[in-house]
Amino acid sequence: MKNDTVLNIEVEQIKASKIDQVDFDNLDFGKVFTDYMFVCDYSEGEWKKPEIVPYQPITIDPSAKVFHYGQAVFEGMKAYKDDNDDVWLFRPDENFRRINLSSQRLAIPEFPEEFFFEGLKTLLQLEKNWIQKGFGNSLYLRPFVIATEPGVSASPSSDYKFMIICSPAKAYYSGEVRVKIAEKFSRAADGGVGFAKAAGNYAAQFYPTSLANAQGYQQIIWTDASSHEYLEEAGTMNVFFRIGDKLLTSPNNDRILDGVTRKSVIALAEDAGIDVEVRRVSVKEVIEAAENDNLKEIFGSGTAAVINPISGFAFQDKKFELPKLEDSYAGYFKKTLMDIQYNNSEDKFGWRYKI
Template sequence: MEIIKATSTKIKDVDFENLSFGAIFTDHLFECDFINGEWQTPTIKPYAPFLVDPSLKVFHYGQAIFEGMKGYKDENNDIWLFRPEENFKRFNKSAERMAMPEVPEEVYMNGLVELLRIDRDWLQKGKNHSMYIRPFMIGTGTGVIANPSNNYKFMIIMSPVKSYYAGEVKVIIAEHFSRAANGGIGYAKAAGNYAGQFYPTNLANKEGFQQIIWTDDATHTKLEEAGTMNVFFRINNTLITAPVSERILDGVTRKSLLDLAKRNGMDVEIRSVLVDELVEAAKNGSLQEIFGAGTAAVISPISGFSYKDTYYELPKNENPWSLQLKEELTNIQHKVSEDHFGWTFKV
């Protein structure tokens, strides 16, 4: 690996107590190019813009994938990652679906670890702080013929963040738009998946809702994801979430929360949840909680939902499962509590 250190640092200009999520990046980035069938020498170098050809395949045919993960610093100044092997496996699953080359594990993991070591001062201690890490890959071949790129660039950039508080989240259940379809790329973290959500989400925002709960493309009767997160429903004392599929992302936070809930003796069901079931549960009082789960916010509680122009407010629970699970998970991530699952990885 080639390492080119920055001659100066931006860290002195950063107010770590007032960070906009994902807006400020560390002094260095990692990159490795795939050219004519071979991965080249990995490089860590100063974070900076780079010039590209206007005919890059990523611009014209959308070959772009990414991951979202976090690093944490404990009270001993040790740095930890949370289940990085899951992100690595999912990254290459996305690459395969988008006809892109798989990244070798040593390139991905060694680059990630070395980048964190070099920019370790950017990661602050405490449960309010973490490092958001964005591995991504784009097609860098040139030309506007509609075929896969022959060259690619794999990069990792990092952004210091504080705990993510979305405030009160009201959602609308999708009756027309879909996030993904069978046979499509919904299970991949492809950039285009997220671009397709912006328009219907903007429409929801104009109606006073922060996010959408997506429904299946064929019937719009099955609840699938909330915004860019997996979604959980607590009906009576059972925690329910949809199974992963071609349409639903295999979230690392999702699977971790399921394991924590089972360890706590909570009743868990992995099955499709029908819109009619949710509406009926809201009407009869058995619907206790809805929350989204993902890397950025960990858990985002939902205060109510709208369907067919009727709004349903959720009850205010004194001890919601969502906050209990979030506390347990973040304690493991920050090494405040014992990691019984072996999820944490020391850098």
């Protein structure tokens, strides 16, 4: 195996690509990974020289702190290929900023900006063939950091591993999505880690979500833990409510993820002259609007689905179906965002990042 250098990051070349074994028309989200992975270790107070190696299992002590104390954070990003075979990222500076905010809250050392961007660029040049053309196709990128120090004392790790792994993704279509509004379980506490992409935030939602699934709901819209009166986020998506022609979404706080798609939707809404209010949204006003036929749409925003329209929701024993609109806000934002992401339209906000 020979070593090669691209853009200053050492690359250990694969012997043969796995790409021919992949059925790109039938991809389950996040199951197939590309040929390479980016790895950078932290020890003795510094991030060491990053490298790109063939995708492979890692060897790690069973006492590593990530296994016991969940000291781990991640990001989700996508690379898109346009009709000219150019590859683009969408607002990667936001993901970089956020992974370090998440790391700070989890007592993980911040990752250097140049390693992050050089790593992404080198990896995407190597994996260019894995990014399929076509509206909706993408390469999902998963940067993450795990605590690797062996030892079970409950304190921050001395050693970490930062990695980026890549998984080809099809246009995301989850079928009709109905959601349940949380009334007992919660996702995050005031003063907690809900705003961070901390690993533990996600496992904590699995059981309540499985109960909702069993009742026919695909997701939960979380409410504030103190009163369950205010709508927060959906765990893997931020949520928007359209009442009349007004668009409502919860402000960021220490319980709610500062979603990149969320803030892009707000910017697009303002730009399109849509009346958008970023404020606490009560369960009560949403139910009242639904009862008065004034609730036009609910949709989620996130990297995986971009925009995910919601067909119906339940709160306690009340169930509501949402109208199917011809000219929905959800449809408008999805098309407008994807046109920017796939280099099909002008990028007036400067959100595209060329590889």
